Amino acid sequence: MxxxxxxxxxxxxxxxxxxxxxxxxxxxxxxxxxxxxxxxxxxxxxxxxxxxxxxxxxxxxxxxxxxxxxxxxxxxxxxxxxxxxxxxxxxxxxxxxxxxxxxxxxxxxxxxxxxxxxxxxxxxxxxxxxxxxETLQYNTPAWLIKRLQSAYPDKWQEIIEQSHQRPPMWLRNNQKIQSRDDYLTRLHDHDITASTGSSDDAILLESPIDVMKLPDFSAGSVSVQDGAAQWAASLLTPKEGELILDACAAPGGKTCHILEIESNIKLIAVDNDAKRLERVQQNLDRLSLEATLIHGDAANIDAWWQGDKFDRILLDAPCSATGVIRRHPDIKWLRKNSDIEELARLQSTMIDHCWHWLKPGGTLLYATCSILPQENSEQIRAFLARTPDARLDTLIQQKNQESIGWQITPGQENMDGFYYARLIKD
Ligand SMILES: C[S@@+](CC[C@H](N)C(=O)[O-])C[C@H]1O[C@@H](n2cnc3c(N)ncnc32)[C@H](O)[C@@H]1O
CATH class of the missing domain: 1.10.940.10 (NusB-like)
Structure with a gap:
């Protein structure tokens, strides 16, 4: 055909x-x-x-x-x-x-x-x-334009413009294998132009390339992952000996990064989609990493976990994905306005439930690839208001003092739109 x-x-x-x-x-x-x-x-x-x-x-x-x-x-x-x-x-x-x-x-x-x-x-x-x-002018559904106008009165047009750009290709250097500088030199030797991103392992390619042309891709020297998503593992700061939950893990980009940073941990990677969980295993295998994979619901941890509470939890929550429209333009037509409130409710249940399973003194990193406040800063504001033993960590607040958490908008430093809030339990 x-x-x-x-x-x-x-x-x-x-x-x-x-x-x-x-x-x-x-x-x-x-x-x-x-x-x-x-x-x-x-x-x-x-x-x-x-x-x-x-x-x-x-x-x-x-x-x-x-x-x-x-x-x-x-x-x-x-x-x-x-x-x-x-x-x-x-x-x-x-x-x-x-x-x-x-x-x-x-x-x-x-x-x-x-x-x-x-x-x-x-x-x-x-x-x-x-x-x-406006829908015709901006090739964006009216409901999303309205939400962006209200959240970003001075920046919504730029955000839409950035969401229509072709996304760059980012690599994550595997620090277990080589330093980022060493890999940059190898890229240079292969005539592949690249620069560093703001997080520790991030490499930005000048133009996208077939992964098989990357030096030692199959051996696990690098993975493909956007620069914004690479902040997750660094902000989670895994430490030797810890018990860590990756609550919405598939396809496992962040799971693998956490283990590349610190492999001496017990990492439980959970997802409620069995098919997608298979991809986590494939990614772990390519990088020779190990985690315990569980097909389960992050909003019902009691059903599949009888062990200790966790030292750290990454909750990379299901979201509208409005920060990654440049990579997935179909999102504009697949999402509906009413999805946002529904997603916000699900995220709020998940965060409460994960919080219960966090040790006192532990850290929960909440992440989404959304740019809508209902799923991000407003979500965390409401969580802090109803959770007396939760406080916002300063690590992220230094990046953005005006708002709750760190909102990255599409195209900022060439990255996807993403949101992070780091929460500490008293
Ligand atoms: C944003 S993606 C996670 C991306 C992943 N952390 C990574 O870096 O590759 C959200 C994931 O949450 C999963 N999910 C949705 N609802 C869930 C639930 N109730 N419990 C566990 N996982 C869930 C989806 O299947 C999806 O794989």
Whole structure:
């Protein structure tokens, strides 16, 4: 099946079935042998997600009546066609003929002429300046724009702009194997340009690269992890001999980093998604690290843990992921406004429950990849108000004296949007 048809299938899965791109895309990439084709398929799918409202309007304006039911996939195919015409260097004639051929392959012979005509029509038009409403102007759902405007009155446009950039590739140096400077020298020897990030192990590549081209990737010398996510293990500060809980561990990026910093600990890594937990094991294996993996609910620790209370807990809570839209543009269309209150309730239950399982004197690091205060500073403010034996640690407050915890916004020091609060139990 041609690449445009595969792209339409992926986009159909995301927009009509609610699957994430990271699940739907690899499923279709399997049908392609060539790395370049896989990359182009990804570019088309991610690209459509980034500028969906503008494409959608353009395609809809060219149709006399909307495509419904099973024919919906042809609408998604038209989005792919429109994206190629407006946002790629693919020659128009190739974009149009390949997209029309995809329509045939998707078994909508009767619509091939329509697809052809609509794309030719779009090709003749200038890319419209879409300022009719904010959703079209910013390619972002209205509810999210509203929340960002209220949380960041002076910065919301910059945040949206940053959320549409292509994300950089960050590496985490494995300090058990070599120093970050040593690995930077090795990268330099391989003509790979890189610089250091603000946390201890972070390396920022000038351009993304296939991991297999990185020196000793398979041997575990480095892992791929955003610079913001790498702050988690450093802020948790694991110490020799401690019992540590990684409460929402999958796929295990932070689990592995904690163990690279201090392997003489007993680390319990928990996740309620068994499939995702398998990925934690794969990551541990690649890096020759060990943790106890438990398939369990972080909001019901009593059900699977009868041991001591923990010295440290990392609660990397499920969240809206609004800080990582540049990596997962489908989040804009998969999340709903009402999800935020629901997530905030879940996070609040989890933090209370984890707190109960923290030793006096222990540290709980609360983390999200959200940029919404309801999940972050307001969440922690409410927790501190209802928890007399909890206090906010100064380590993070020095980074941000105005607010509760440390809110990183997308693009800040080239990092993803992230939030950290370090809590100490009296
Ligand atoms: C932000 S991700 C964690 C990322 C991970 N810490 C890392 O660095 O690779 C949140 C995780 O929480 C898990 N999760 C959601 N609800 C949970 C629950 N009630 N108990 C345990 N894990 C949960 C999800 O399956 C997901 O893997």
């Amino acid at each position: 041609n690449l445009r048809a595969l792209a339409a299938k992926v986009i159909f899965q995301v927009l009509e079935k609610g699957l994430s791109l990271s699940v739907a895309l690899p499923d279709q990439q399997r049908h392609l042998d060539n790395g370049k084709d896989k990359a182009l398929l990804a570019e088309l799918c991610y690209g459509v997600m980034r500028v969906l409202p503008q494409l959608d309007k353009q395609v809809s304006d060219c149709m006399s009546k909307p495509l419904k039911g099973k024919q919906r996939i042809v609408h998604q195919l038209l989005l792919v066609g429109c994206y190629q015409l407006y946002c790629t260097r693919i020659p128009s004639h190739a974009a149009i003929s390949e997209t029309a051929e995809a329509c045939r392959q998707l078994k909508f012979e009767g619509l091939v002429k329509v697809v052809n005509a609509i794309l030719r029509n779009i090709q003749r038009q200038q890319k419209p300046l879409s300022s009719a409403n």
